[in-house]
Amino acid sequence: MTEPTLYELSSPGRAGVTVPASDVPLTELPASLLRKELPLPELSEADVVRHFVNMSKYNYSVDGGFYPLGSCTMKYNPKINEDVARLPGFAFTHPLQPVETVQGNLALMYRLEEWLQELSGFDAVSLQPAAGAHGELTGVLIMRAYHKSRGDTKRVKMLIPDSAHGTNPASSAMTGLTVVQIPSDPHGNVDLDALIATCDETVVGLMLTNPNTLGLFDEHVEAVIKAVHECGGLVYGDGANLNALLGILRPADVGFDLMHFNLHKTFSTPHGGGGPGSGPVGVKAHLADFLPAPLVGIIEKGDKENAPLYGFITPSKSIGRMKAFHGHFGMMVRAFTYIAMHGADGLRQIAEYAVLNANYLRVRLEGTYHIPYDRLCMHEFVAEGQWAEAPGIRALDVAKRLMDYDFHPPTNYFPLIVHEALMIEPTETENKTTLDAFAEALIKIAEEARTEPNLLKEAPHKTPFGRMDEVKAARELVLCCWIPEELEKFD
């Protein structure tokens, strides 16, 4: 089944695209500055297309089937998004063009900022961060800048619940903060007593994912936020799970000071095999001056006859620039289209049906799988992939066996606070037929775990590739294709 690499397919003298001849008089090349060889492959267009199409067949995708990867919100990605993002008026604009020539782009960004503010309750939004973790880093820098601007320099600790995504502690550590882990209580909430005991004048803030990674809405969220505010800290919302809250609760209303959005989770921009994402950050008014620069703003007010003139503005105490240019504009076009096609009622339905689908699966599986925090969940839930009657079977085996039933496995081994976790997030775009088939496959696998455990241990059987030798990969570290010798020569 193995597809040869680009270099193995290469054959001297082939080209995949013709480059035009020069229409200008030629200048001599600077001989001493030229490279000696250019070892790129030589392939025809058909070679290249077949190679990448053949490889694509080895991928599982949302377009191909159910992808209930917890915390990733693998919803269907509408095709219209792809078409509009590629319109020439968007795709062929340079980021440094005069603002007068890109009023369409700027108006779209301005309206998207307004819409994200409206649905989250925050007072200002920056669209610059490139992904969720980049939004977190932006947020941590804003929190630090806020304390610093008040002369409050003692604050060096970031509080992070043990159920948090790994990016939260990593983002805090990148700015030199000490991470203090807060345990969960027996109901899957933040342990309020442990939190209060940690809150003091050295706390920068708390990074909280709500609903948390168990898919549970924290029952004491208001008390948690109050405790942090009382010690002078700020509360950052990890917006990874915002899909459960659209039209249900505005995070700013419950007391969050700032939050990132994941346009690639909640607002249907595709995951792209690992990116690009887009991680805008929303803040309340007291943090608006610290947002990364530049923001889109109105630089000349409009009137009845004339549209306003949009341009870039720099907040007065900005933390600075988080990347070159203005953020992942192509993702913004997709998210804008998605919100425009839903409106207020449609957004609320997204959350309602995402939560309905998760609860439906949870109820169908309870009894077969142990669900450690078994109460009404939000958009996802966590089950255990182990049974006393099936010793030796782990969540990994359940996950791999699911592939034989043509489903993508749930997230496994996360969150870390559940043993043998299977974290299941169906999203609102899946129909009841699919959910029933998935539940039945999982129930069948639980039975196989007891009766034919090797079916699980050796799974997957029906996929083009079997389990991998990960030790060999890490030991030998072959990280590049073998390059044929004739390609080294520069003729």
Place this chain on the structure above:
Amino acid sequence: MQPGGIEPVLVHDPEMGMTYIPHSPKERDEMLATVGVKKLEDLFTGVPAKLRFPKLDLPPALSEMEAAAELSEISLGNENIRTELVSFLGAGAYNHYIPAAVGHILQRGEYYTAYTPYQPEISQGTLQAIFEYQSLIAALTGMEVSNASHYDGATAVAEAVNMADAQWRGKRKKVILSPALQPQYRQTLRTYLQYSDMELVGDDPHADLNASTDQMEYLIDEMTALVIVQYPDFFGRVYDFSHLIEMAHGKGALVCVVANPTALGLLKTPGEMGADMVVGEAQPLGIPLSFGGPYLGYFATRKQFLHKMAGRLVGETVDNRGQRAYVLTLTAREQHIKRERATSNICTNQGLLTLAASVYLSLLGKKGFRQVAELCYQKAHYTASQISKIKGYSLCFDTPFFHEFSVCCPRPVAAINAHLIEHGFIGGYDLGQDYPSLKDHMLLAVTEMNTKDEIDALVEVLSEVPHD
């Protein structure tokens, strides 16, 4: 409705599902019954009642047809540089031709609707594509390994500093920046490092920008962790950094070269010069300008630094059937395992855009990519020579350049660009914005997309700019 009449369908039909939510009311009710609640609202009793179900002030939902029309209308509010304006603007984002097959491969749902390849048995397409991307980047830069990408060129440079910091473990704290590193990259670095004890020096905007790399050499000492230079530099100049790198290595310092990938189709590789890291913006490799993003930060280094490098990495292995296959490897460096002790917080990267770069480089290949680089070089040199013949204009530097060059102008750049736009041209970047000593200096970029007719027309309009 008349008896026997047919119900019109042009009203909302409550028995139909919604666009992207497939449930019929009947299915919804069955599912609610299974869950044990009466209505959808009852699923949210855990949310504070007084805050539940806020009224959102958003425009009414559009159908797909209306959305397509609305977005088309918004896009027409821009003037694009394919059919409306002719652009000579670069400064970190470049207008190149993207072969048709690139877009077709990228629009395969198997690639763009997949997640990060954490389940290798069903992600070999993505994994092999990243493995090939790593190989192509290594080949292009002359380095041993590449990771699976960063957000963009600016953040890739920031991660180079983090890697140097991890390598020195606090023993060396000085980072020397070339003043000719893209200004937004330098701004991004300062944002990332504002709470770090790494000290950024050397990029004083008032510095003598003619002094080239010699000026940097005397800053390098035993406390220098990293030296960062750009190739070609922000002003378009091409220097052979071999001597600088040798000098830096002599003091034990690491060197990161921020390189334009198109230039590497023609020019000596930073690897050959001895660089420790080669990073940059790979947007020129088949990625549309798209108003600044998403782009593709690349990061290549030597094997000895692998364990300190940020980002994902794909390695070759075999599966339990003996087939050659690929997996994410050395993941113990990453945040989902190491949390606060990870080499970086990066999680989502630019996966799909690595595919664009791979398809682009495969299509152009060994000869075609060199031809594109040569076309850029030739057209830029023709443009520079024609502009320098206009009264009042001259080239600012006599250093060799690739496809971008700095021009000293007789009037403020803003005034010249205002005149150019009236004639349908986007002129160059105003260097005076970032460098006080380069007031009235314009940075122009020329690629294979600019025809001789366009260049001649630009020169003509520049000659007409009124001198006041």
